[in-house]
Amino acid sequence: MRWLSKFIYFKLLGWKVTGFSNWDSVKKSVIIAVPHTSWYDFIIGILLRSVIGIQTNYVGKEALFRFPFGWFFRLTGGAPVVRKKNENQVEAIARLFEEKEVFRMALAPEGTRKKVKEWRTGFYYIAKTANVPIVMFTLDFKNKTNHFSDPFYPTENKEADFKFMRDFYKDVVGKVPEYS
Numbered sequence: 001m002r003w004l005s006k007f008i009y010f011k012l013l014g015w016k017v018t019g020f021s022n023w024d025s026v027k028k029s030v031i032i033a034v035p036h037t038s039w040y041d042f043i044i045g046i047l048l049r050s051v052i053g054i055q056t057n058y059v060g061k062e063a064l065f066r067f068p069f070g071w072f073f074r075l076t077g078g079a080p081v082v083r084k085k086n087e088n089q090v091e092a093i094a095r096l097f098e099e100k101e102v103f104r105m106a107l108a109p110e111g112t113r114k115k116v117k118e119w120r121t122g123f124y125y126i127a128k129t130a131n132v133p134i135v136m137f138t139l140d141f142k143n144k145t146n147h148f149s150d151p152f153y154p155t156e157n158k159e160a161d162f163k164f165m166r167d168f169y170k171d172v173v174g175k176v177p178e179y180s
Contacts, residue, residue, distance in 0.1 A: 005050035019148035023054045026151050027102045030127040031135045036108030037174030041139050056104045090125045097130035115179040128154045142173035
């Protein structure tokens with residue numbers, strides 16, 4: 001299956017992957033993908049994880065995991081987030097990191113495919129609570145590149161950390177440029 005993913009990703013679609021590649025050294029992390037502007041991002045992400053040969057997981061709204069497509073999302077590493085009152089989602093997701101030997105959670109901090117002014121902060125607090133690094137990667141459709149950052153641990157300076165992360169994505173253009 002990996003050879004097929006590489007053929008599609010590199011040859012048919014013309015993408016490339018650059019940056020951090022020592023995944024054996026990072027068994028647990030929060031991986032953020034930006035900009036998330038289209039459902040194509042999911043396809044690129046699924047191909048990419050096969051191309052680089054790593055296991056990743058993701059969470060999504062509960063409705064995605066219902067009939068008829070729920071089996072597909074579970075098969076590809078997804079887990080439904082059931083939003084309940086009085087439940088701290090950050091702590092619940094952070095516990096998953098304790099329970100698993102390898103857990104790399106991929107998500108889009110925008111929380112939607114539409115243009116947003118501010119990212120959601122849950123991924124940041126999940127990484128802090130679970131004491132795992134954040135790895136950033138681009139969904140750069142303009143240059144057909146997925147570029148990975150080195151892993152970094154969130155500090156006590158949230159503003160500086162978010163500036164660092166936003167700077168990483170400067171000039172990256174998503175599938176739908178006006179949502180980037």
